Amino acid sequence: MHTLHQESLVIDGLIIAKFDRAVFEDMRRAGLAAANCTVSVWEDFKTTVQNIARMKSLIRENSELASLVRSTGDILQAQRDNKTGIVLGFQNAHAFEDHLGHIEAFHDMGVRVVQLCYNTQNLIGTGCYERDGGLSDYGREVIAEMNRLGMLIDLSHVGARTSEETILESKQPVAYTHCLPAGLKQHPRNKSDEQLKFIADRGGFVGVTMFPPFLKRGIDATVDDYVEAIGYVIERIGEDCVGIGTDHTQGHGHEFFEWLTHDKGRHRRLTQFGTVRNPLGIRTIGELPNLTAAMERAGWKPSRIEKVIGGNWLRLFKQVWGA
Template sequence: MTLHERCVVMDGLIVSRWDRSIFEDMSRGGLTAANCTVSIWEDFLGTVDNIIEMKKLVAASSELVTLARSVDDIRAAKRSGKTAIILGFQNSHAFEDRVEYVGIFKELGVGISQLAYNTQNLIGTGCYERDGGLSGFGHEIVEEMNRVGILVDLSHVGPNTSREAILASKKPVCYSHCLPSGLKEHPRNKSDEELRFIADRGGFVGVTMFSPFLKNGPNSTIEDYVEAIRYVINVVGEDSVGIGTDFTQGYDKGFYDWISHDKGAYRKLTDFGTVLNPLGLRTIGEFPNLTRAMQSADIPERVIEKVLGENWLRLLGEVWSV
C-alpha cells in the first residue's frame, strides 16, 4: 500500500460543478474528505435548494460518497473507501441578516463557512475592498458559529476583518485555501505576518493551487504547488497546514465571471486571466501525484501525513465539538 493510500486525504476546498463524474474522480484520487462549496452568492432559499440538490446527488452515488457531520464520519468513510462530503459556504450571504440561520444551516449539515467572499457584506469585508473590519453583526455571527460548531473560514476575507475575526473567535479559525504573498504578491495571498497571526492563535492554513495566485501563474507545475506548501510549513509549522486546492472542475469562463462580480450591475472585481491547474494536478483524480511530489521534495512522511489530512481532522474535531 502506498503512502497516499494509507493516509487520510482531505481537500479543504473544492468548488467543482457537482455531479457523479466529480465523485468518481474523487474516488480515483483517493480523497477521504472534501469541503464542498454549496453557496457563494446565493441567498437563504437558494442555498437551501443547493443543499437539497447536493444531498440528492450524494444519495444517488452512495457507493462513492457519504455526508460528513463529524470527524468520526470522515474516519468511517476512509475505512469504507468512500469520500466524505462536508457542506461548506464560501460566503455568509446565505445567513442574510438573521443570526438564527446559522443554526438552521448547521442542522442541515453545514460544517464550514467563509465570512465574506472578496467584497463587503453585512459581516465584514473581502480582500478586494477597503477593509472596515468585522461588523457588530459579524461579531454575533462568529459567536453563533462557535456555539453551533461551524468552522470560520477567512480565505477571501480582508486583513482587518480577518484579524478581528481571529481575535473574536473562541475556537480556531482557518484560511481554507490561500497562498503566501512571500512567493507572489496578490490581494488574495496572505503575508507571513498574517499566516503567523492565525497559526499562533490556534488557527489553520489550507494551501491552494489556484494558478493565478501561484508564482508561475498558468505555467505552474505540481512542484510549484509543493514549494508553496513547504513555504507555509516553514512559516507556521507542520501542525497548522493542510491542503485546500480550490478545484473548479467542470466549470467554464461563465463561472469565473459570476464568482468575481461586485456589487452593482455589470461591475467586476478582478480578472483572473488564464486559469489552468498546475501540470501534474490538473484533475482531482491526479491527487496521488501530490503525495509523490511531496515525497520527491524530501518532505518527511510524518509531515506529509499531517498535511494531507490529519491536521484538518484535528482542527475540525476541535471546532465541531459542541
C-alpha cells in the same frame, strides 16, 4: 495509487467543482476521505437551501461513492467504506442574510464550514478586494453563534482587518482554508508572512491552494510549485497547522468565473483570472496522489506528509466541530 497516499487519510479543505457523478468518481481516484465542498457563494438563503438539497440528492444517487459528513466520525467512516465524505461549506455568509437563526438552520442541514465574506463587503465584514472596515457588531454575533454551534470560520477571501478582528474575536480556531503566501507572489488574495503567523500563533489553520492566478508561475506552474508553496508556509508557521485546500473548479466554464468575479455575481468586476489551468501533474482532482509523490520527491518525511494531506484537517475539525 501511490502507497503512502493510499495508506493516509486524505482531506481537501476546498473544492468548488461542478459537482456530479464524474467529480465523485474523480474524488475516489484521488483517495479523498473528505472534502469541503462549496454549496454557496453569492446565493441568498432560499437558493442556498436548494443547492444543499441538490447536493444531498447527488450524494444519495451516488451513495457507493460519497456520503454526507456531519462529524469527524463520518469522515473516518467514509475512509473505511472507500467513499468520499462531503463536507457542506459556504464561501460567503451572504446566505445567513440578516438572521442569526439561519446559522443554526444551516448547521442542522449539515453545513460545517463558512467563509465570512467573499471578496467584498457584506453584513459581517469586508472581503479582500475593497477597503476593509473590519467586523460589524452583527459580525461578532455571527462569530459567537458559529462558535456555539461548532462551525469552522473560513477567512480565505476576507480582508486583512476583518480577518485579524475575527481571529481575536473567535473562541475557536479559524482557518484560511485556501490561500497562498504573498511572499511568493503579491496578490490581494495571498496572505503576508505576518498574516500567516498571526493566525497560526492564535491556534488557527492555513490550507494552501494551487489556484493558478495566485501561484508564482501562474498557469506554467507544476505540482512541484504547489509543494514549494506549501513548504514556504510550513517554514514560517510549522507543519502542525497546515493542510491542502486545492480550490479545484473542475467542470466549470467561463460563465462560472464571470459570476464569481463580479460583486454579488452580477455587479462590478472585482478581478480577472485570465486562463485557469491547474498546475501540471494535478490538473484534475483524480491526480491528487501525484501531490503526495511530489512531497516525497522534495524529501518530506512521511509524518509531515500525512499531517499535511489530511491529518491536520481532521484534528482541526475535531476541535471546532466537537466530538
